[in-house]
Structure formats: structure tokens, C-alpha cells
Amino acid sequence: MSLKEIPIFKGTKIQPYYKNLNQYIILAVLGITSLILLYRIYQEQQLRNKEFTIMTVIDILKDKYLSLFIILGVVAGATWFILKLLRLKVIDLANMIETQGFIQRVTTTKQTEYLKLEMKHDEYRYYPTIFYKTRGKDFILHVKKDGSRFQKHYLELETIIEPMFDCELKEKRHIGRYVKYVFRPLKYKKRLIMDEKTLNKHDVEDMYNIQITNDVIWNYVKSPHALVSGVTGGGKTYFLFYMIRELVKRKAEVRLLDPKNSDLSFMSKVLGSDKVADTKGKILGQLRQAEEEMEERYAFMKSSDKYKIGKDFRIFDLPPYFVIFDEITAFTSVLDKKEFQEMNDRLTNIIMKGRQAGVFMFLTAQRPDADVIKGSVRDQLGLRVSLGNLSSEGYRMVYGQTDKEFMPVSKDDLGRGYLLIQGQHIDPVMFEAPLMEQYDFEKDVEQILVQNQLDDPECRTIII
Known part of the structure; x- marks a missing residue:
């Protein structure tokens, strides 16, 4: 940890009295309003050349008490409404500290000397040290690790x-004796929209980065391989279409494996019937071909003068090679024991070794069962996505063991779910897949393929 990582200004320290901050603000505004009204009365008395005394003020208030009461009531109501709209987070944080019981408080009772009145006073023996500040659209909390019994919370x-x-x-980081949390409200998460305007936008800013949302970018070299899971109607197919489009833009070699002969099969009209594998024999053949491609690439790279330890396919000008396997769990149901073992061995080999050679697996499944996608293999999948509501077991299958509290996704929120990219996220984050309702995917891919041929007649982009 460097000195630059230690924040000099951590923000506003949450205090116990913040829980009543709304009331204090309203009282302060009413006090200021009352002073302004008294000043106006003073000015009127000066203009009338009358003496300004307590008695004259009382007489004026008797005559105008109703109008003054209405003015103060309107001011108080407007202030309360504005505070509700603002919803000051420091107030909510102070209330959270109280309701969660992160305090040690002693209430003492004192009796006045001359009147028989008992006055209660709260003394805090312990109150957590939490700082709050904003940064652009985000808000940041610095929470002190004080070793108390509340520290695990x-x-x-x-x-x-x-x-x-x-x-x-x-973001969540440990900086010295503090835990730094960076949060972003979901209202600022704007999804990408694919429409007619995008049909002619085929420029690629970065060959190895794919933008999923305005805030999330997947680098498939740093975080290789992917798994997409989701319920029927959750938007999994449209998300898959978007990823195929982005890979075609990058002149990648892509293999489409569609064992259910459903959503991806229509790509044969654009790419040719020999470019889509939709039967058991063709699918196993494509997996075999992908594994052979990987081994051939390794042999080519090691025999090249450009080869250096730690370097990958990019310095050899090899295009990325993607095998997109839709509904892998459905495919396993038609395999015998020997075929299942062959499929599993090839998948494991490609996922474990493929990154350096530029050969990647992109798997989709409604339910990624552990007997199909083993835990050791799943942990190598750099991008993991779930769309719609999954069961707790379903989330565990996608993300592994996590303490994440998954919020429910409405059925109307097509394409909303959770996403985790290794190296970027500690826990899954909520996201919305690109919106593709007003978008002709088939036409766009055709245009991209034509553009690829114009840019490089010898381009060997193959999409199967």
C-alpha cells in the first residue's frame, strides 16, 4: 500500500445526531423564516414611525397569526418535501447504525434540583467510525476496522x-485500518441500445475489449472464456446475439454449436449450412477441430522466431477463435458415456489451455450442473453471467460460493441479471444486457461480413 492510496479527506463522519437531521434542518429553516418575518415587521414599524417593542410585535402577531401560521406551515411542509426528495444518505446511514445495533449506549436519568422533573440523556460508549462522501455518480464509505465485536459486519x-x-x-478495498466501499446507484446504469443507427457502426476501437454496458468492459484475453445462464425468457439469446456480433466485428473465427436446433440455427442462412453445427456428430467434430486448432497454434508459435515466454497469440497476428456452445446441458442428455467423456475432456482441455493460443469457449446453459461444468472448470471462466431470477443453487453453480445477496429481478426487466468478470469484480454485480428489440441482427451481421471482406480480402473469418 502506497501513501497515495491513503485518503486525506475521507468525507463526512457519521454522527449519532444525524438520525434527527431532518428535524434539525426544518427547525433551522423555520427559525430563519421567523427572523425574516420579524425583520419585515420591524421595517413596517420604521416606515410608520412607530416604536418597535415586544408589545407592538405581540399586537401585530395577534392580528396576523393565521397568515403567519400558514406561511410557517407551508415553509415547513416544503422543506420536509425537499428533504424527502433529496433523501440525505447520512441520515439513512445514522439510522442504519442504530437499527443494526452497531452501538453501545447508556441512558442516564437526572432529576432537576428545584422541580420534580426527570431528564433522560443518552451517552454513547461506542459508535462506529464511518465516513461518507460522493464522487461523481458514486458514493464512498470508509469504515474503520476497530476490532470491535461488530467488525465482521x-x-x-x-x-x-x-x-x-x-x-x-x-469497489471494495482494504486501505490501512479502513475498508473502502464504492457504490453506484442503479438509476445511473444505462444499458446499451442496439437499433437501426448501429447498423452502420462497425468500427472497432479495441480488438480485445467488448463493451457490455456503459460501465462494464470484458477483455476476453485477460479474463478468458465465458458462461451465460438464465431462465427461459430472461434475455439469454439476445445477449448471445450481441456477443456474436461483437466477435464478428473483430474478425474472429467463431464456431456456433446449437444442439437444440433453435435460435442460432437461422444463422445458416447468413453463413451457410456448413457453418452451423446442430447435430451430435457435427458438434463433437467442431470440438475436436477446435482442440486441434489450439494444438496447431501452440506448435506454430513455439517454432516461430517471435516466440517468447509469456507471449500469446496476439503477437503472431492470429485471430481469436471462439467456440460458442449454446445449451450445453441439453446436449449432454443425448450422449452416451463415451461421447460425454470425449466432450468433457475436450472442453476441459480448451478451457485450461486455450487462452495463450487464442482459443476460447463461450458456454450457455439454463442450469450449469456440476456434473457438466465442474467447479475446477467453472473457476477458469473469466466472464460469468446470469439473466433473470435463479435459485440459490443456480447462483452457486454460476458464481461458486458467494455471500452476495441477490436482489430479485422483475419478469418485465428483460435482459437484467448479474455479471462477474474475474479481475474486475469481487462479487457479482447487477447489469442490463444490451437492448436489441428494435434491431435487425441478421442484416447487421451480413453487413459486417461484407465489410470484413472489403477490408481484408484474405480475411479467414469463419463463423460456424
């Missing part, structure tokens, strides 16, 4: 904050 505070403020955790 401070280390997992996102499980409380995310549903509380309808936000998501962007």
Missing part, C-alpha cells in the same frame, strides 16, 4: 447497503 457492509440504497458495489 463492517467487512460485509455491502449486503446491507446495496438493497438499502438500490445500488451496487463497484
Whole structure:
């Protein structure tokens, strides 16, 4: 940890009295309004050359008490409404600290000397050290690790904050004695929209980065291979179409394997019937071909003068090679024991070794069962996506063991779910897949293929 990582200004420290901050603000505004009204009365008395005394003020108030009461009432109501709209987070945080019981408080009772009145006073023997500040669209919390019995809760505070403020955790870091949380409200998460305007936008800014949302970019070299899971109607197919489009733009070699002979099969009209594998024999053949391609690439790279330890396919000008396997679990149901073992061995080999050679697997499944996608293999999948609502077991199959509290996704929110990219996220984050309702996927891919041929007549982009 460097000195630059230690924040000098951590923000506003949450204080116990913040829980009543709305009332204090309203009282302050009413006090200021009352002073302004008294000043106006003073000015009127000066203009009338009358003496300004307490008695004259009382007489004026008797005559105008109703109008003054209405003015103060309107001011108080407007202030309360504005505060509700603002929803100051420091107030909610102070209330959260109280309701979660992250305090040690002693209430003392004192009796006045001359009147028989008992006055209660709260003294805090312990109150957590939490700082709050904003940065652009994000808000940041610095929580002190003080060794108290509440510290384990401070280390997992996102499980409380995310549903509380309808936000998501962007960053979580341990900096010295503090835990730094960076959250972004979900209202700022704007999804990408694919429409007619995008049909002629085929420029690629980065060959190895694919933009999934305005905030999330997947580098398939740094975080290789992918798994997409989701319920029927959750938007899994449209997300898959978007990823295919982005890979075609990057002149990647792509293999489409569609064992259900459904959504991806229509690509044969664009790419040719020999470019889509939709039978058991063709699918196993494509997996065999992908594995052979990987081994041939390794042999080519090691025999090249450009070869250096740690370098990958990019320095040899080899295009990325993607095998997109739709509904892999459905395919396993038609395999015998020997065929299943062959499929599993080839998948495992490609996922474990493929990154350096530029050969990648992109798997989709409604339910990624552990007997199909083993835990050791799943952990090598750099991009993991779930669309719609999954069961707790389903989330575990996609993301592994996690303490993440998954918020429910409405059936009307097509394409909404969770996403995790290794190296970028600690826990899955909520996202919305690109919107493709007003978009002709087939026409767009045709145009991209034509453009690829014009750019490079010898381009060996193959999409199967």
C-alpha cells in the first residue's frame, strides 16, 4: 500500500445526531423564516414611525397569526418535501447504525434540583467510525476496522447497503485500518441500445475489449472464456446475439454449436449450412477441430522466431477463435458415456489451455450442473453471467460460493441479471444486457461480413 492510496479527506463522519437531521434542518429553516418575518415587521414599524417593542410585535402577531401560521406551515411542509426528495444518505446511514445495533449506549436519568422533573440523556460508549462522501455518480464509505465485536459486519457492509440504497458495489478495498466501499446507484446504469443507427457502426476501437454496458468492459484475453445462464425468457439469446456480433466485428473465427436446433440455427442462412453445427456428430467434430486448432497454434508459435515466454497469440497476428456452445446441458442428455467423456475432456482441455493460443469457449446453459461444468472448470471462466431470477443453487453453480445477496429481478426487466468478470469484480454485480428489440441482427451481421471482406480480402473469418 502506497501513501497515495491513503485518503486525506475521507468525507463526512457519521454522527449519532444525524438520525434527527431532518428535524434539525426544518427547525433551522423555520427559525430563519421567523427572523425574516420579524425583520419585515420591524421595517413596517420604521416606515410608520412607530416604536418597535415586544408589545407592538405581540399586537401585530395577534392580528396576523393565521397568515403567519400558514406561511410557517407551508415553509415547513416544503422543506420536509425537499428533504424527502433529496433523501440525505447520512441520515439513512445514522439510522442504519442504530437499527443494526452497531452501538453501545447508556441512558442516564437526572432529576432537576428545584422541580420534580426527570431528564433522560443518552451517552454513547461506542459508535462506529464511518465516513461518507460522493464522487461523481458514486458514493464512498470508509469504515474503520476497530476490532470491535461488530467488525465482521463492517467487512460485509455491502449486503446491507446495496438493497438499502438500490445500488451496487463497484469497489471494495482494504486501505490501512479502513475498508473502502464504492457504490453506484442503479438509476445511473444505462444499458446499451442496439437499433437501426448501429447498423452502420462497425468500427472497432479495441480488438480485445467488448463493451457490455456503459460501465462494464470484458477483455476476453485477460479474463478468458465465458458462461451465460438464465431462465427461459430472461434475455439469454439476445445477449448471445450481441456477443456474436461483437466477435464478428473483430474478425474472429467463431464456431456456433446449437444442439437444440433453435435460435442460432437461422444463422445458416447468413453463413451457410456448413457453418452451423446442430447435430451430435457435427458438434463433437467442431470440438475436436477446435482442440486441434489450439494444438496447431501452440506448435506454430513455439517454432516461430517471435516466440517468447509469456507471449500469446496476439503477437503472431492470429485471430481469436471462439467456440460458442449454446445449451450445453441439453446436449449432454443425448450422449452416451463415451461421447460425454470425449466432450468433457475436450472442453476441459480448451478451457485450461486455450487462452495463450487464442482459443476460447463461450458456454450457455439454463442450469450449469456440476456434473457438466465442474467447479475446477467453472473457476477458469473469466466472464460469468446470469439473466433473470435463479435459485440459490443456480447462483452457486454460476458464481461458486458467494455471500452476495441477490436482489430479485422483475419478469418485465428483460435482459437484467448479474455479471462477474474475474479481475474486475469481487462479487457479482447487477447489469442490463444490451437492448436489441428494435434491431435487425441478421442484416447487421451480413453487413459486417461484407465489410470484413472489403477490408481484408484474405480475411479467414469463419463463423460456424
